[in-house]
Amino acid sequence: MALLSRRKRHGRDGNPTSEDSEFPAYVGPVGRTVGLILLAAYFLICPGTVARAQSQPLSEYEIKAGFLFNFAKFVDWPPDAFADPSAPIVMGIVGDNPVIELLTETAAGKIVNGRAVVVRRFKEGQDLRGCHILFVSLSEGKHLPQILESVKGSHALTVGETSGFTQSGGMINFFVEGSRVRLEINLDAATRARVKISAKVIAVARLVTEDSAGGKS
Numbered sequence: 001m002a003l004l005s006r007r008k009r010h011g012r013d014g015n016p017t018s019e020d021s022e023f024p025a026y027v028g029p030v031g032r033t034v035g036l037i038l039l040a041a042y043f044l045i046c047p048g049t050v051a052r053a054q055s056q057p058l059s060e061y062e063i064k065a066g067f068l069f070n071f072a073k074f075v076d077w078p079p080d081a082f083a084d085p086s087a088p089i090v091m092g093i094v095g096d097n098p099v100i101e102l103l104t105e106t107a108a109g110k111i112v113n114g115r116a117v118v119v120r121r122f123k124e125g126q127d128l129r130g131c132h133i134l135f136v137s138l139s140e141g142k143h144l145p146q147i148l149e150s151v152k153g154s155h156a157l158t159v160g161e162t163s164g165f166t167q168s169g170g171m172i173n174f175f176v177e178g179s180r181v182r183l184e185i186n187l188d189a190a191t192r193a194r195v196k197i198s199a200k201v202i203a204v205a206r207l208v209t210e211d212s213a214g215g216k217s
Contacts, residue, residue, distance in 0.1 A: 059098075060176065060181060061097070061098045061099045061102055062102055063181050064099050064161070064174055064181065065099050065102035065103040065106050066106065067174070067181075067183075068091060068099065068103055068133060068135055068159065069091075069103060069106045069107055069110075069117070071133055071157060071159070071172070071201070072089050072091070072112045072113070072117060072132070072133060073112055073113070074197065074198035074200060074201045075133075075157055075195060075196065075197055075198065075201075076195070076196040076198075077132060077155050077157075077194075077195060077196075078155060078194045080155075081132060081155035081194075082115075085114075086115070087115065088115050088116040088117060088118045089112060089113075089115050089116070089117050089118070089132045089133070090118050090120060090130055090131050090132050090133075091103060091107065091117060091118065091119045091120070091131065091132070091133045091134075091135070092119075092120050092121075092122050092128055092130075092131035092133070092134045092135070092156075093119065093120070093121050093122065093135050093137065094122045094123070094124060094128065094134065094135070094136050094137060094140050094147060095123075095124070095136065095137030095138075095139040095140040096137060096139050097135070097137035097138070097139065099135065099137075100119065100121055103119050103135075104119045107119050124140055124143040124146065124147060125146075127150075128147065128150055128151050128154075128156065129150070129151055129153075129154040129156065130154075131151070131154075131156045132155065132156060132157065133156070133157045133159060134147075134151060134156045134157065134158050134159065135159045135160070135161075136158065136159070136160045136161075136162070136165070136170070137161070138161050138162055140162075141162045144160070144162060144165065144168060144170075145168065148168060148169045148170060154193065155193050155194055155195055156193065156195075157171055157172065157190070157193070157195050157197075158170045158171045158172070158189070159171065159172045159173070159174070160172075160173045160174070161173065161174045161175075163175070166184050166185065166186035166189070166208040166210075167186070167208060167209075167210055168210070169186070169189050169210060170186060170189065171185065171186055171189045171190045171193070171195065171197070172184070172185050172186075172197075172205075173185075173208075182205075182206065183201070183204065183205040183206070184205055184206040184207070184208045185197065185201070185202060185205040185206070185207055185208065186207075186208050186209065186210060187202070187207060188209065188210060189210070
């Protein structure tokens with residue numbers, strides 16, 4: 001399991017450097033340099049995945065599915081985001097996207113912070129407010145304003161893959177830089193929804209404000 005091994009590096013003060021973050025700073029080149037946390041989540045699907053990953057690159061959407069699953073571990077929701085202590089974490093996917101099958105397989109039978117994980121597919125116009133993580137597919141770009149408006153006042157962590165997603169009020173956006181899948185985050189949007197994103201995620205993302213591309217202030 002060569003991909004799972006990682007040598008720790010320390011600074012002059014003896015503390016681990018940022019290279020030892022549990023959350024990967026980036027995934028790239030796509031399918032080769034994959035962070036430990038992403039691997040741990042995705043490889044839980046079956047033991048054969050590890051062997052396959054060593055000889056065959058992971059696709060962009062396999063990587064995104066791993067990230068989406070792991071966001072559940074690195075996000076805190078307020079207590080009223082759940083109907084009761086045993087309520088599951090609901091991951092919603094809007095639009096047609098290969099990530100839904102991958103995420104469904106990844107999440108099957110898993111428990112995160114004492115809660116089961118449920119993956120559901122939605123269409124634009126359906127009630128999305130019960131989602132804890134909501135991934136908006138690229139195919140839904142023209143409906144993005146309506147989708148984001150529909151979850152205002154909820155505690156949904158909104159995740160996209162569309163240029164301008166975070167500037168439009170989304171919280172986390174995937175973008176590919178060269179051959180690397182990276183993250184950008186709108187902390188103001190997360191704060192409004194009372195969703196707390198771990199510093200480990202923030203540290204490896206590009207921060208975006210809603211007015212940085214002519215969006216809302």
